[in-house]
Every structure is written in structure tokens, then in C-alpha cells.
Amino acid sequence: MNGSITVVGLGSGDADQLTLGVWRRLQAADRIYVRTEKHPVMRLLGEHGLSYSSFDYLYEQADSFPDVYEAIAAELIRLAKEPSPTGPAAAPDSGASPGAAAAASSDSARPASFSGPVYAVPGHPMVAERTVQLLRERCADRGIELHIIGGESFLDQAFVRLGFDPIEGFQLLDAAELAASLLQPRLHTVIAQVYDAFTASDVKLSLMEKYPDDYPVVIGHALGVEGEERIVRVPLYELDRAPGFGNLSLVWVPRSTDVSLQNRSFDRLHEIVGILRSPEGCPWDREQTHRSIRKNFIEETYEAIEAIDNDDPEGMQEEFGDVILQVMLHSQMEEESGTFSVYDVIQTLNEKLLFRHPHVFGDAGAGDAGEALRNWERMKAEEKRRKGIDPDRKSVLDGIPKDLPAVMRAYELQKKAAKVGFDWDDLGPVLAKVEEEVAELREAIASAGRDEQARELGDLLFAAVNVSRFIGADPEEALAGTNAKFKRRFAYIEEKLRLNGKTFDQTDLQEMDGWWEEAKRESQRFSP
Structure with missing residues (x-):
């Protein structure tokens, strides 16, 4: 081996949360490096004369957090290969913040030293610590031993101070990478590393995609740290207006059994359709086959198209759901026979979209829609080749559904x-x-x-x-427009008949044609 690195956790902030094993390791270390000195336990190190170097200077030099973490990992690996100094712990290097370290204690007052650098991180090394993950990925390849000693995580204090049991269902998410797709309202959700109001604003916007604006959320600052802890409950829409965000801030979104929240998830839809088709479900749904509801698919599609043509958002919302239901029912039938599930359908679609858009998800370029379409056709042909189908031997006209209008x-x-x-x-x-x-x-x-x-x-x-x-x-759209125009003008004739107290039996083509021309002139007068 070419050296070693020992990673220790400093706990969530209060000195009483520091484990005895970590404290002994710190006292015995030749070289102590901390990811950040902006942590309450740093006072304890100073009070006991333990010298350390901080990587805070890298936060100011790098362009992003990932760059900071890469730089820290690279520097620790370099330090691990250096000979261990003798005597007291090494003084802070040039990158450390002025005044970051206290005077080193004498050799006689300290336990036997460890040869490699000790890297101290807030909380637990394996919870929300990207630098530790980078070290785990790289140390073995570079011949460096990596030792990890746990500490109390901020999660321990979150469970105690916020008062929820993770066995009810729990997820930990990073504020920097939060996306609505990760949120599951049936689970307690802790969002860590909410450093400032800007991050809190991003968190709020992501949460609002799944939760109502007034959903109660809890902000925890310095949980478990005596004299610094603050717990604030606010409605979601006020999340980023609350003061005090910093390095020890998190957001807790309590779990909910509210059906309206569950109904916003795809998994809930899959569950409902499965119940409808189950022996305890709906007798009508259980009896259906691909063939029996085939026409429903067509009808629902055309109803969705009508909502689009009418520029009717409320209608589109409902009709799009009816189309999705058809996909769910047909997929559920196949899931019951063991061939595929709707998740296989989604996977196939995602893979197709990724593969056929090399100008978005790959290295190809597309300066306009025409070039994008050519990429699509090229990748479509490549898909066929990979399936053993020679696209050049099939008819050019293949691939058009025979049941299209x-x-x-x-x-x-x-x-x-x-x-x-x-x-x-x-x-x-x-x-x-x-x-x-x-x-x-x-x-x-x-x-x-x-x-x-x-x-x-x-x-x-x-x-x-x-x-x-x-x-x-588009001929279909053109004819649909003419159909709608015909319907409007014919409705004008019907209205004229009503106003004149007549029925169709009491008029003739000449009179109706006159009203038709009136309707035509009216529509032209109001056309843009």
C-alpha cells in the first residue's frame, strides 16, 4: 500500500455528539484535515490544542460544489502518499483559513500517532458526503488504505428533534439534486443541504409539483446543537421566506396519507387499475380483453383530438387521462399473463427516445427540425438492423398502421x-x-x-x-376544419328557422342557401 486515509465523522454539531472513538483518533492524528471549519465541533478541537487544516479555501476557488469535492479528494490522495511528519500534528498549510488551528499539544500529552491524514467531516462520513464516496471509488486503485469511522449523523438528531420514526417510511434527498420525480408523499422526506434562501426557493418549486401550496413543512436549523437549534413550521409557499438558512439547515416534509396527494402519482394509477382487474375488483373490467376494448382506444383518442382542436385545456386534461387509461388496461392484461407490464412499456419508450435523439442525448448535431428528423430515421433504421431486420429489404411503405383513417x-x-x-x-x-x-x-x-x-x-x-x-x-386537420365550419353554418340555418318559427319541412333549399351565405359572410367579417 502507498499510504492511508482515515475518515471520521464529527457528529451533527454538538460536542456531546462526538463519539469516543473518533475523539481518540483525532487526538492521535499527525495530520488533521477538515472539509469545513464552519462546524460547531471545531471549537472543541481548538480548546484541546488540536491543529487542523481546512479545505474551505477550495469553496472560494472552485466554480461548483462537484469541483470542490473533486479537488478535496485529489488533495487527500496526494497527502496520503507523503511521508508522515513526526511529533505534533502538522500546522495548517497555506490553503487553510488564518486562525483556523490552535497551537499543537506536546507529544507527551497525546496518544500514539497514525501515519496517514485524518479527514474529518460533519455528521456521518457515509451520509451526504460526496468526498467520501470519491475516496471509496479511487483509493483502492491508487494503493491507498481507506478507513472510515462513523459519527452521529444529522439524521439521528432529525429523528429525535423532529419526532418521527423512519420505520413509517423515509427518504433522504439532496437539495441540490431535488426533482419532483423523486418525491413520494407517503414517505417522510428530509431534504438536506439547504444552505441558503436560493436553494430553499428551488426546493419549494420542486415540492409544489407534488404538494399543495399550503402543505405544512418544517425547517430545522442546527438540530441538537445547544443554543443554536431552531425548528420552524411554515406553509410550503413561505419556505424560502424564512430567515436563517445555513450549513446546518434541513427541511422535513412529513408523510401524508391524503388520497388527493397519492392520486398524483403514476404508481397509484397502476395500483388502481390492478385492483379493478383483480378478483375483488370491477366485474366489467375483469371481463374485458384486448379485442373487447379495442374500439375504446380509438374513440378516446378521437375525443382527445377534439379537445385539442377546441383548444380546451380542461377537456384535454380529462381526455388525455382516458387515453392513458386505455394504455394502462391493455398493459395490465399483459402483466397478468406475465408477458410485460406498463413499466416495461415506459422503459421501452424511454430507451427509444434516448436512442433516436442522438442530437440531444448523444454527440450528433441537429441545426433544424429537418436534420433532427433525419437523425430519427437513421437511428430507427439502426434499431431494425440491431434486431436482425434489414431495412433495405423491406418495402418503403411498411410501418404505416393499416387501421389509420x-x-x-x-x-x-x-x-x-x-x-x-x-x-x-x-x-x-x-x-x-x-x-x-x-x-x-x-x-x-x-x-x-x-x-x-x-x-x-x-x-x-x-x-x-x-x-x-x-x-x-395536414389533410386530416384541413378536413376537420371544414367539418367544423359546416357545423357552424348549419347551426346558423337552424337558429334562423327557430327565430322564424319554422321547421325543415316548412322551408326549401333556396331559403336555406340564403342563410348559408349569410353565415358565410358573418364568419368572414369576424375572421382575422
Whole structure:
């Protein structure tokens, strides 16, 4: 071995929380280094003449906390390889804060020394200490022995002073890396390292994604430290307005059994669907199969599209949920047969999104939407190759669902054909094709049977879809807009009939056409 490092925990702040084993190790150390001297126990070291060097200077030099932790780990590894000084503990190096160390005690008053540096950290070395994790990852490869001696964690005081039992369900999260996806309201949540009001503000915004604005949260400052401890309960929206945040501050979010909070989680949805399909669940849900609710999927999708077209946020919220329910039910059926679960569905989707966006999650570039789409198609082809499918041997037109509405399917077929050059260069020939198909339809209507007429009508519609592609309009959206326009103008006719005390039996086409033109003029008058 090329040296050793001993890491000790200084406890959560009060000198009485320092363990006897850690204290003896500190007294016996040749060289003591502390991550920060901004800790109440530092007074105890000074009172007993223990000299130490602080890494506080690195916080001022580095651009980020990860850079600080990297620098501390690298410096400790370097120090571990240096020969151990004899006699009293080494004086602070040039990087230490002025006045950080007290005078060293005499050799005769101290226990036998340890050769490697002793690195002292607040709390417990294995709780919220990134530098210790870096040392664990790197010391063995560099031939350095690493010894870790625990101390009382700030969590010990949190359990005592805040008064909750972690056996009820508990999670510890870092304020710097807090995300709404990590939050589980059914668990007690302690958020550590809430250093200042800016960090508290970030914590508040993340919590508000899962909790109501007035949810009660608790701020703990210097828990267990005599004369310094403060415990403040505030509604969530006031979290960052409370004064006093510092190195020994944390936030506790008590667990909740409130159903409304649980209902905001995906896991709760999975649980509910599982119950509905269980023997104790809903008789109707239990009887359903993929085939029996297939049409529901289509219907719910179109209802969601209608909410989008109506620019109806409340409707979208509800209809999107109905679409998700269809995914959940079909996935639950497969989970029951042991093939896959909805979590497998999510995993497959996440992996696909990551793989097909190399310009976002990889090294590829994309300066515009067109280049991004080309990346997508390239990675899609690569996926097929990895599955043993040669994309060059399949039809260009493969991959379009056969059950798409006919207008949408025509649009997708034409787009795929155009990618390999089967397309006109400009709009002129496309419009000429429409005129040709109109003429053929007229001829079929005059002389052919219904089947031939239907085929010619299909050709005309197909040609019209091609026009939409050339002018950059989605044919489905264009027709949906015309449908909505027709409905509005027809409703105008119905209203005119009502105002005139008439029914459809008491009017004629000429009168209705006049009202239609009125409706048309009205809509044009109010159009932007």
C-alpha cells in the first residue's frame, strides 16, 4: 500500500455528539484535515490544542460544489502518499483559513500517532458526503488504505428533534439534486443541504409539483446543537421566506396519507387499475380483453383530438387521462399473463427516445427540425438492423398502421414514397392530376356502375391529399376544419328557422342557401 486515509465523522454539531472513538483518533492524528471549519465541533478541537487544516479555501476557488469535492479528494490522495511528519500534528498549510488551528499539544500529552491524514467531516462520513464516496471509488486503485469511522449523523438528531420514526417510511434527498420525480408523499422526506434562501426557493418549486401550496413543512436549523437549534413550521409557499438558512439547515416534509396527494402519482394509477382487474375488483373490467376494448382506444383518442382542436385545456386534461387509461388496461392484461407490464412499456419508450435523439442525448448535431428528423430515421433504421431486420429489404411503405383513417393513411403513404423520389417536383402536375381525376369521376358517374364510381372517387380523394402535402397542410386537420365550419353554418340555418318559427319541412333549399351565405359572410367579417 502507498499510504492511508482515515475518515471520521464529527457528529451533527454538538460536542456531546462526538463519539469516543473518533475523539481518540483525532487526538492521535499527525495530520488533521477538515472539509469545513464552519462546524460547531471545531471549537472543541481548538480548546484541546488540536491543529487542523481546512479545505474551505477550495469553496472560494472552485466554480461548483462537484469541483470542490473533486479537488478535496485529489488533495487527500496526494497527502496520503507523503511521508508522515513526526511529533505534533502538522500546522495548517497555506490553503487553510488564518486562525483556523490552535497551537499543537506536546507529544507527551497525546496518544500514539497514525501515519496517514485524518479527514474529518460533519455528521456521518457515509451520509451526504460526496468526498467520501470519491475516496471509496479511487483509493483502492491508487494503493491507498481507506478507513472510515462513523459519527452521529444529522439524521439521528432529525429523528429525535423532529419526532418521527423512519420505520413509517423515509427518504433522504439532496437539495441540490431535488426533482419532483423523486418525491413520494407517503414517505417522510428530509431534504438536506439547504444552505441558503436560493436553494430553499428551488426546493419549494420542486415540492409544489407534488404538494399543495399550503402543505405544512418544517425547517430545522442546527438540530441538537445547544443554543443554536431552531425548528420552524411554515406553509410550503413561505419556505424560502424564512430567515436563517445555513450549513446546518434541513427541511422535513412529513408523510401524508391524503388520497388527493397519492392520486398524483403514476404508481397509484397502476395500483388502481390492478385492483379493478383483480378478483375483488370491477366485474366489467375483469371481463374485458384486448379485442373487447379495442374500439375504446380509438374513440378516446378521437375525443382527445377534439379537445385539442377546441383548444380546451380542461377537456384535454380529462381526455388525455382516458387515453392513458386505455394504455394502462391493455398493459395490465399483459402483466397478468406475465408477458410485460406498463413499466416495461415506459422503459421501452424511454430507451427509444434516448436512442433516436442522438442530437440531444448523444454527440450528433441537429441545426433544424429537418436534420433532427433525419437523425430519427437513421437511428430507427439502426434499431431494425440491431434486431436482425434489414431495412433495405423491406418495402418503403411498411410501418404505416393499416387501421389509420384513410385520409391519414393516404398522406403517410405519399410521404414515404416521396422520400425515395416518387413525387412531382412542383404543385402544377399535382393540380392537373386532380383535374384528371375529376374528369374520370364524371365519366364513371355517366356510364359506369357504383363500384367503378367509388374507385374513381377514391382516386380523386387520394389526389386531393397529395395537394395538401404540397401546400404544407395536414389533410386530416384541413378536413376537420371544414367539418367544423359546416357545423357552424348549419347551426346558423337552424337558429334562423327557430327565430322564424319554422321547421325543415316548412322551408326549401333556396331559403336555406340564403342563410348559408349569410353565415358565410358573418364568419368572414369576424375572421382575422
